[in-house]
Amino acid sequence: MSLRTTGGGAIPADAAAPSPRRPGRPRSEQVEDAILDAVIALLSQSVTYDLLSMEMIAAKAGVGKAAIYRRWANKEELVITTLQRAFHSTPRRAPTGAGVREQLIDLLLQMRSNVLETHEGTAFAVLLQTLAGNPQLMFRYQETVIEPRREQYREVLRAAIANGELRPDLNVERATVMLTSTILFVCKLFPAFEVTEDYCVGLVDDMLRGARP
Structure with a gap:
């Protein structure tokens, strides 16, 4: 097993190597997709725009409300983004x-x-x-x-x-x-x-x- 030297002594080189990145989409993109999918799903289930809430969207997407507000300031911005994605996909x-x-x-x-x-x-x-x-x-x-x-x-x-x-x-x-x-x-x-x-x-x-x- 090869070794490399640090200030604290020799350690196995393979132990120091970073873990390989898991394949697939970044977590942030997965969260965003889940939120946008939740909006379409709720609206498709006869939830009106006025009744639609960030709490409902977060629960449907399986995320916290903070994850939504980090990306969109309010419901209008979120719904517009959802429609943009749906019609520009x-x-x-x-x-x-x-x-x-x-x-x-x-x-x-x-x-x-x-x-x-x-x-x-x-x-x-x-x-x-x-x-x-x-x-x-x-x-x-x-x-x-x-x-x-x-x-x-x-x-x-x-x-x-x-x-x-x-x-x-x-x-x-x-x-x-x-x-x-x-x-x-x-x-x-x-x-x-x-x-x-x-x-x-x-x-x-x-x-x-x-x-x-």
Whole structure:
């Protein structure tokens, strides 16, 4: 057994080596995930935003309230973070395609996939009852979750106007809402309606008929 010398004498080298780090996520990330999961779980179980408390969240997550307050100052900040994670857990890639039509179709197909095939769908149902009667929370949600996603559509439309693919007088905001709101509406409020790839293509083509020069 090899030895190394210290001021207090020789000690086994292997005894002085630090313990190997356990594989897996750091404890702080595990705690944060547990807290955010607890918020979604409670809201999904018909606990209203007004009734939701830090005590309930801590108990559900299996942590102390101090662990929550070290990360979030209040309930509003915690709920906003929860919604951000739920709706941004599946990263949006930059739209692909040579022209405006292909790029918009790509964005809509990404949105369709996220709403129908990931836990964003569950989060949306929770969102509806959470935001009801909470204008401040609704404003924060719009600002931090919705706007970054809609901006992708706006960028595509503005670029198409600049290069002459679309009319210079096209209302970019209205066109963005027409596309995004329609997909969200049919995906979540009409579950029996099959939102296919062809539906997304047709929606873009319908909008472009009135937007071309």
